Amino acid sequence: MVANHGRRGFLRIAGGAALATPWFWTRNAGARAARVVVIGGGAGGAILARTLARSGAGLDITLIEPKTRYTTCFFSNRYITGLQDFNSITHGYDRLAGNHGVRVLHQAATGIDPDARTVRLSGGETIGWDRLVVAPGIDFRWDAIEGYGPQAAEIMPHAWRAGAQSQLLRAQLEAMEDGGTFLIAPPENPYRCPSGPYERVSLVAHYFKQAKPKSKILILDAKSEFPLQAQFEEGWANHYADMIEVIPADFSGGPRAVDPSTMTVMSEDDDFKAAVANIIPPQIAGKIARDAGLADDSGWCPINHESLESAIIPGIHVIGDAAIVSPMPKAGYTANIQAKICARAIILALIGKAVDPPVTSGACWSHITPDNAVREYAEYEFVDGVVVRTILDISLTGEDDNLRAATAGAADRWYRDITHEMFG
Ligand SMILES: Cc1cc2nc3c(=O)[nH]c(=O)nc-3n(C[C@H](O)[C@H](O)[C@H](O)COP(=O)(O)OP(=O)(O)OC[C@H]3O[C@@H](n4cnc5c(N)ncnc54)[C@H](O)[C@@H]3O)c2cc1C
Structure with missing residues (x-):
């Protein structure tokens, strides 16, 4: 157990006091550091x-x-798609605990x-x-696509939470015979990483081009349009001609049901057979x-944009x-932005000051080939308490290879930076 007790400037809360806001600075003997508990050790x-x-x-910080x-x-x-090994995308929490004094x-x-004001843990303890x-x-x-639940996901992986599911999908692609069909079913909005399915298509196509050139990719989309569509479609035409077919929702109605025993995915009117099926279900x-009652009927959690404090439970x-x-996409880079806004809001609340969110920015990268990436850069401001995207700068179609290679290099640097910010 590691508590974070600095020598001065403690944000403390009186030991026996009721835990109501407003917060206050105190150095009273017997007072304790204010406790912040964080559930979930991902990007946010x-x-x-x-x-x-x-x-x-x-602060006394615990990460669960x-x-x-x-x-x-x-x-x-x-x-x-075989471009990196598993260890290179897998990280431990040792430095977060050892170097930064977070109790993990x-x-x-x-x-x-x-x-x-408690959290119950799987071990039975309450903190x-x-x-x-x-x-x-x-x-x-899991109820959105008929036949697709956790068991079906062991045959038709989503690979949309990384780990064993990613390993399963890689193994299936490696085992697939040349000439097979890889079917990917991207979900309706909103979902984690809007451009992610189309980056996956691009890199699977790159893998097929090297290892299984007779294979095909079918995108059975739950949407009729997708992010960076012009950039992806241009890239697919340039690099993977005739390999990729898109079936938008306004044509098919999107994926409706699956039968893992026959590797079939059904839309309203058609059945599609796949050698490998990557079904990404709708999300909440x-x-x-x-x-905990933090979500509304949409299945997502409404918050105050300036503080990320729940609009339902103060x-x-x-x-x-x-x-x-919204309009921030569900992405690692926005989780990073939100973590910093939230940290600032918590500290300001602790010293009894009003929230004061900064102008902020971030970017998301998608690979079309390993050396050709496109980028979406956005800036956000807060207007009347609401986050507004003031700049959206997207890689253009027709960019030359050198610029795209430089963008791919920037993606590598972003990965190093964000994992450093997560794990120390
Ligand atoms: C294929 C793919 C590619 C992507 N590429 C990019 C990209 O290039 N750039 C980008 O910005 N974003 C990308 N993303 C999106 C990014 O991964 C997510 O948006 C980001 O991880 C969200 O962070 P989070 O903290 O909300 O959730 P997560 O990172 O998923 O972290 C949540 C954590 O909470 C933990 N947890 C859950 N329940 C509990 C509980 N009851 N108790 C304790 N802990 C719990 C989980 O174990 C997990 O570790 C990609 C996503 C996918 C699927």
Whole structure:
């Protein structure tokens, strides 16, 4: 157990006091450091914990995350298609604990009591918090595609939470015979990483071109349009001519049902046979957030944009994919932005100051080939308490190979930076 007790500037809360806001500075003997508990050690939760720990505010920070090693979804498409090994996208929490004094508990949070301000852990223990941050990422709507549940996902992987599912999809692609069909079924909006399915298509096509050139890719989409469509379609025509077919939802109605025993995916009127089927179901906020009553009817969690504090339960913040922060996409880079806004809001709340979110920016990269990537850069401001995207700068079609290679290089640097910000 590692508590973060700096020598001065502690953000403390009186030991026996009721845990109500407003927060206050005190150095009273017997007072204790304010406790921030973070559920979920992914892009949002890990960066939030590390940012608070490095703030010098002397908070007592606990991160609850069941996994001892976290595999990033970002760059998992590169792993799935043989461009990287599994270890290169898998990270431990040792430095977060050892270098930054975050107490990391490798358990799942199984319940939240907002009145008692406690979290129950899978080991049976209950821990208290003064501020709680919930960052559990996504769950799947298993009832959305007939026949597609956790068991079917062992035959038709989603690979949309990285780890064993990514390993399964890679193994299936490697085992597939040349001439087979890889079917991918991207979900309806909103979902984690809007351009991710189309980057996956690109890198699977790259793999097929090298290893299984007679193979085909079928995109049975639940949408009629997809992000960066012009850039992807141009890239597919240039690099993977005749390999990829898109079937948009306005043509097929999208994927409706699956039969894993015959490797068939059904739309309204057609049946599609696949050698490898990658079904990405529609998504909702992680279970712990929904169980705690933090989600609305959409299945996602409404929040105050400026503080990421829940619009439903005060004192609890929700960040990352689980939160509704439109127009920010559900992405690692926006989870990073939100973690920093939330850390700042928590510290300001602790010293009794109003939230003051900064202008902020970030970018998301998608590979068309290993050396050719496109980028979406966005800047965000807060207007009347609401986040607004003020700049959206997207790679153009027709860019030359050198620029695309430089963009791919920037993606590598982004990966190094964000994993450093997550794991120290
Ligand atoms: C194929 C793919 C490619 C992607 N590429 C990019 C990219 O290039 N750039 C980009 O910006 N984004 C990318 N993303 C999106 C990015 O991975 C997610 O948006 C990001 O991980 C969201 O962060 P998060 O913290 O909300 O969730 P996660 O990173 O999923 O973290 C949630 C954590 O919470 C834990 N958890 C869940 N429930 C509990 C509980 N009850 N108790 C304790 N812990 C719990 C989980 O174990 C998990 O570790 C990609 C996603 C995919 C699928």
